[in-house]
Amino acid sequence: MFTVKQLSKLAGVTPRTLHHYDEIGLLKPSRVGDNGYRYYGEDAVLCLQQILFYRELDIPLNDIKKIMGRRDYDVMGALQSHKESLNKQAVRINRLIQTVENTIEHLKGTKTMSDEKLFEGFSEEEQEKYALEAEQRYDPETVRESNRKWKAYSAAKKKAILVESSTIYKDMIAAMPKGAKSAEVQAIVERWRAHMDYFWTPSLEQLLELAKGYNDDPKFKANFDKMHPQLAAFMRDAVKVYVESKK
Amino acid sequence: MFTVKQLSKLAGVTPRTLHHYDEIGLLKPSRVGDNGYRYYGEDAVLCLQQILFYRELDIPLNDIKKIMGRRDYDVMGALQSHKESLNKQAVRINRLIQTVENTIEHLKGTKTMSDEKLFEGFSEEEQEKYALEAEQRYDPETVRESNRKWKAYSAAKKKAILVESSTIYKDMIAAMPKGAKSAEVQAIVERWRAHMDYFWTPSLEQLLELAKGYNDDPKFKANFDKMHPQLAAFMRDAVKVYVESKK
DNA sequence: CCTTGACATTAACGTTACGTCAGGGTTTAT
DNA sequence: ATAAACCCTGACGTAACGTTAATGTCAAGG
Structure with missing residues (x-):
């Protein structure tokens, strides 16, 4: 039998937390003394551990109560x-x-990239050429759709998108030392994926294909190499990890 | 000049929000009529838009107040x-x-562990490394003895033993909802204890130490986490119950 | 002029998961 | 016996409003 303080130390919470859980009926003490003291037994300890596990997942206490309350709960x-x-x-x-x-x-x-530099690797004409090549490499319809979407953006929006992508790659380069499997890098891959939405919404498989394409397509590769010689390869690895973790 | 409702529709918020911002001094109406009505001017509209921009970034209103309050703020x-x-x-x-x-x-x-996965954390070399660390954590002679015993088994036997242990852990995971004190779980602990005989025959105290080690030793912990994030902790608790019931 | 409906006001509680006193008993150790 | 350490039960505070509730105001139509 543990008192509030003892159990709180054991579980790494404050006594107040135990009071609270008692109040809302999430975890009642195994026994209450005549003096009103709460006493917790082994089963309460285990129960608390379950609760704390769910709590770490940011599940609201109310839901935890439901989850643990009825044994037939889904x-x-x-x-x-x-x-x-x-x-x-x-x-x-x-x-x-x-x-x-x-x-x-x-x-x-003031310190913004000049427009020329930003558009350097993505002038309208070059874009066209890329598109043609890409159609053979990827699904034609997808490429055309992506192109349509891109052209529909205003110049300002286009610039904003390009700035965004350059930010992503810059962060990626900065995070490279952490390793492709690191949470930081994976978070950036998430951002990259969200960013892709400006063009199209790739499936997980397509996402991986795309990252591979960055290495295999010489034109793309050249643009990545400008930023960092290992970026393209690193992207491919990071995306691979990402895709596998998701499926 | 807009009234609360007008501005609220304009900005996509509720009148209550404007009331609130007035209350906390984040956005005061440009003028207040004799009837107590709030009236907002152009500047207030722009200010509100700024506020909502920051708010969308999940910046607390208090910080927004600071950001927008002094013009020399960083x-x-x-x-x-x-x-x-x-x-x-x-x-x-x-x-x-x-x-x-x-x-x-x-x-x-569904997570049927493949053989590879089973051996993944227990390759011969890794086994060696574990052994060295274990010698410092537990009794050296015991560890060496256990290692001798393990190495003496044929490959087939080794595999069988590993399969058995994985079965035990899988059953344990399945029985976790029943609680550490349940007869089911305690029966599995018995099986686990018997299984240990393949390596050595621990005393009750050593059994408990071993289970604790599953949590404290990061290498072991990682292998258990692969199976279930709470398995290590649950094992420790279940073994504790077991040991106490035996002495 | 009066009614009606849409709009305005302030006041105050509800939400989440506790933190943090405050005031007052209980247990334990000296 | 007395102090330290621990227990208890309120009860307010937090963030950003949502949601009544009770009530006053304004514009339009009969």
């Missing part, structure tokens, strides 16, 4: 939908990061 | 540090998604 379903919400959050946060970065870039203002 | 710095925090969140969420997915997989039970 735990799988709860986890599935929770995963959905986590995914949405991930996508959202990645967008936010992009926006913040764009804003920072914008504030820097 | 906006860049604020954005930079905010980006850091967003990055941390992104990393964290990705970890959570991983954990949830692992948990779902294990609940499905």
Whole structure:
């Protein structure tokens, strides 16, 4: 039997947390003394550990109560939908990061890449040529669709998109030392994936194909090499890790 | 001049939000009529738009007030540090998604470990390294003895032993919902104890030490985590119950 | 002029998961 | 016996509004 303090140390929470869990009926003490003291037994310890596990997943206490309360509760379903919400959050946060970065870039203002440099590797004509080649390398319809989408953007929007992509690659280069499997790099891959939405929405397989293409297509490769000689290869590896972790 | 409703529609917020911003001094109406009505002018509209921009980045209203309050405030710095925090969140969420997915997989039970995966964490060389570390963690003579015994087995026998252990752990995972004190789990602990005989015959105290080691030794912990994120912790608890029931 | 409906106001509680006192008993050790 | 250390039960504070509730104001039509 443990007192609040003892159990709290054991589990790494504060006594207040235990009080709270008692209050909301999430974890009742095994026994309550005549003096009103709470006493917790082995089973309570295990139960608490379960609770803390779910809590770490950002599952609200109310849901945890449901999950652990009835034994016929659909735990799988709860986890599935929770995963959905986590995914949405991930996508959202990645967008936010992009926006913040764009804003920072914008504030820097003076130090912005000149338009020429930015468009250097992506002039309209070159874009056309790329497109033709890409049609043979990838699915023609997809490429055409992607091109249509790109052309529909305003000049300002185009620039913003290019700035965004350059930011992503810059961050990727900075994160390369962490390794392709690192959480940082994987987070950047997420951003990259979200960024692709400006052109089209690739499946996981296509995402990998695309990253491979960065290495195999000499034109693309050249543009990546300008930024960092290992970037293209690193991207391919990082995306591979990403894709495998998702399926 | 706009009234609350007009401005709220214009900006896509509720009147309550404007009330709130007035309350906390984030956005005061340009003028207040004798009837107490709030009236907002052009400048207020622009200001609100700025506020909503920052708000979308998940920046707390209090910080927004600071950012917009003094014109000498370090906006860049604020954005930079905010980006850091967003990055941390992104990393964290990705970890959570991983954990949830692992948990779902294990609940499905579909995760039939292939032989490779089974041996993955227990190749001959790695075994050696574990042994060295274990010697410092546990009793050296015991570890050496256990190693001798292991090496004496034929390859087929080794594989059979590993399969058996994986069966035990799989059963254990399946029985986790029953609780560490349940008869099912305690029966599995018995099987686990018997299984240990292939290596050595631990005393009750040593059995407990071993189970604890599964949690404290990062190498071991990693292998258990592969099977189920809570398995190591659960084993420790279950063995504790077992040992206490025996003495 | 009066009614009606749309709009305005302030006040105050609800939400989440506890942190942080405050005031007052209990246990343990000296 | 007395102090340290621990226990308890309130109860307010947090962030950013949502949501009634009770009530006052304005413009338009009968």
